[in-house]
Amino acid sequence: MNQPLLEMQDVKISFTTSTGVVEAVRGVDLSIYPGQSVAIVGESGSGKSTTAMAILGLLPGTGRVTGGRILFEGQDITHFNDKQFEALRGNKIGLVPQDPMSNLNPVWRIGTQIDESLRANHVVKGSEHHHRVVELLEEAGLPDAERRAKQYPHEFSGGMRQRALIAMGLAARPKLLIADEPTSALDVTVQKTILDHLDTLTAELGNAVLFITHDLGLAAERAEHLIVMHRGRIVESGPSREVLRDPQHPYTRRLVTAAPSLASSRIRAAREAGLESAELVAATADGEKPQETVISVKNLCKEFDIRGQRGEKKVLKAVDDVSFDLHRGTTLALVGESGSGKSTVANMVLNLLEPTSGTIAYEGQDTSNLSRKQLFDLRRKMQVVFQNPYGSLDPMYSIFKCIEEPLALHRVGSRKEREQRVAELLDMVSMPRSAMRRYPNELSGGQRQRIAIARALALKPDVLVLDEAVSALDVLVQNQIIQLLAQLQRDLELSYLFITHDLAVVRQTADDIVVMKKGQVVEQGTSDEVFENPQQDYTKNLINSVPGLHIEIGTGENLGLAE
Structure with missing residues (x-):
């Protein structure tokens, strides 16, 4: 235990670009001991994933280690060749990559892909492969593993795909598991199950785990040691709880202040202490809310015809007797795990899916019997911002064209007026007007999401x-x-229907909450009611699964909130 499993000493990593050499990581020092869990935290571009990929010898493109040493089990692996890294990867160091959508081969069965990692690492005898594949899927928390092994990635939800990747990462029982944003695509309850499972395995097998994450709540709850990276450097390092209670670096303070799970924790602490400080209470909590109903959903049901295992016809009730009201100028959060029916409800509200029964009224008017023209007009009043900023903007369109398209489609204004409106919208979402000439691939995820919001606001x-x-x-x-x-x-008295599985974000943003499970509403009420006095075990479980919600963190003073 006294000998580190992994040691990085003054590691520098650079990329060669057309404009010269870019230093991505500048002098990183870190140690991981057997059985220890360490988290590297930072925003996109901070160098955390680059650091992790250097350990595996998987630096992309022109990236290379230009200084320092990386020691694994006392051996310097900094300049290993491909063959030496192949012997190390999987066998000694496992990886759970971030994006389950692009890290599984779409034309191979899940079982075949896990089997491949067993064969590559010569873990078990040929005759035992199938049994081990099923065992690994069960370990990763997939029910009915025998059947799941025969399915393809497109038949899995995002959470199930991520579990399959975890099964692969752990197939060879590596001594170090690098988990790169392992649960960013998952529901809080699924996230908790998987992280609990990783904790158990770490304890049983003595694996060390290196988490790469931007979620401070998750990092603090799951890792003993926290390393904060900013612009390629480590700006703070220490035991997780200590770093959270008393962050020393201004950047760490910003992270602690911004993390939704920790903001929820602050709101809870503030309520318990009877504080109502503006910095500590959610932005939506100001003033009395008007109760004018914009959207009224009554007894909504949606059934899909599906085929059973043997090809017989079956009916899936995706939404079952759902009712709620969205009031003007407020935020209603529709919360639940994957498969709870929340997105199906949203699609029916947007008139993209037809309800099997029940009604949706917009400002008192039933939307089910609108003419094509009325429906087209309704689209102006109701807009949508999707989850994935990478997939919701046309890569062939300039930013100007992306935002201008709905205006042109609805024949709003002249070309010059539309240009003026696009400029206003960019101001509104705090983007420079010069962004008009750029394309989506030139923007970060956050910038793209701002553009998606600007586009959604184009038609007022x-x-x-x-x-x-x-x-x-x-x-x-x-x-x-x-x-x-x-x-x-x-500013605009907008009403938001917020579809999410992230209760930490809901705590910050929602006035009212509707909790869904298996197509039904199991609980609804104001945000405070639901969080402070949840009635259902399911809701309690959802709230308790929020990473970092029950961590004691620094006071406003430590975080620089006192000003």
Whole structure:
């Protein structure tokens, strides 16, 4: 235990670009001991993933280690060749990559892909492969593993795919597991299950785990030691709880202030202490809310015809008797795990899916029997911001064209007026006007999401449906977008229907909460009611699964909130 499993000494990593050499990591020092869990935290571009990929010899493109040493089990692996790294990868150092959508081969069965990692690392005898594949899937928390092993990635939800990747990462029982944002695509309850499982394995097998994450709450709850990176350097390092209670570096303070899970924790602590400080209470908590109903959903049901295992016809009730009201100028959060039916409800509210039964009324008018023209007009009043800023903007369109398209489609104004409106919208979402000439691939995820919000606001809608609109973003960017949405809501009296599985974000943003499970509403009420006195075990479980919610963190004074 006295000998570190992994040691990085003054490691520098550079990339060669057309404009010269870019230093991505500048003098990183870190040690990981057997059985220890360490988290590297920072926003996109801070160098945390680059640091992790250097350990595996998987630096992309022109990236290379230009200084320092990386020692694994006392051996310097800094300049290993491909063959030496191949012997190390999987066998000694496992990886759970971030994006389950692009890290599984779409034409191979899940079982085959796990089997491949067993064969590559010569872990078990040929005759035992199938049994071990099923065992690994069960370990990763997939029910009915025997059947799941025969399925393809497209038949899995995001959470299930991530579990399959975890099964692969742990297939060879590596001594160090690098988990790169292992649960960013997952529901809080699934996230908790998987992280609990990783904790158990670490304890049983003596694995060390290196978490790469932007979620400070998760890092503090799951890792003993916290390393904060900013612009390629380590700016703070120490035991997790100590760093959170008393962050020393201004950047760490910003991270702690911005993390939704920790903001929720602050709100809870503030309520318990009877504080109502503006900095500590959610942005939506100001003033009395008007109760004018914009959207009224009554007894909504949606059934899909599906085929059973043997090809017989079956009916899936995706939404079952759902009712709620969205009031003007407020935020209603529709919360639940994957498969709870929340996105199906949103699609019916947006008139993209037809309800099997029940009604949706917009300002008192039933939307089910609208003419094509009325429906086209309704689209102006109700807009949507999707989850994935990478997939929701056309890569062939300039930013100007992306935002101008709805204006042109609805024949709003002349070309010159539209150009003026696009400029106004960019101001509104705090983007420079010069961004008009750029393309989506030139922007970061957070900037793209701002453009998606600008596009949604182009037609001056009354209602925005936000489908997991901040879940793909870093905490600092997430916090900026949440603040932006709160500001826009106040300025334009917008009503938000927020579809999310992230209860930490809900705590910060929502006035009212509707909790869904397996197509049904199991609980609803104001944000305070639901969080402070949840009635259902399911809701309690959702709230308790929020990483970092129960961590004691620094006071406003430590975080620089006192000013």
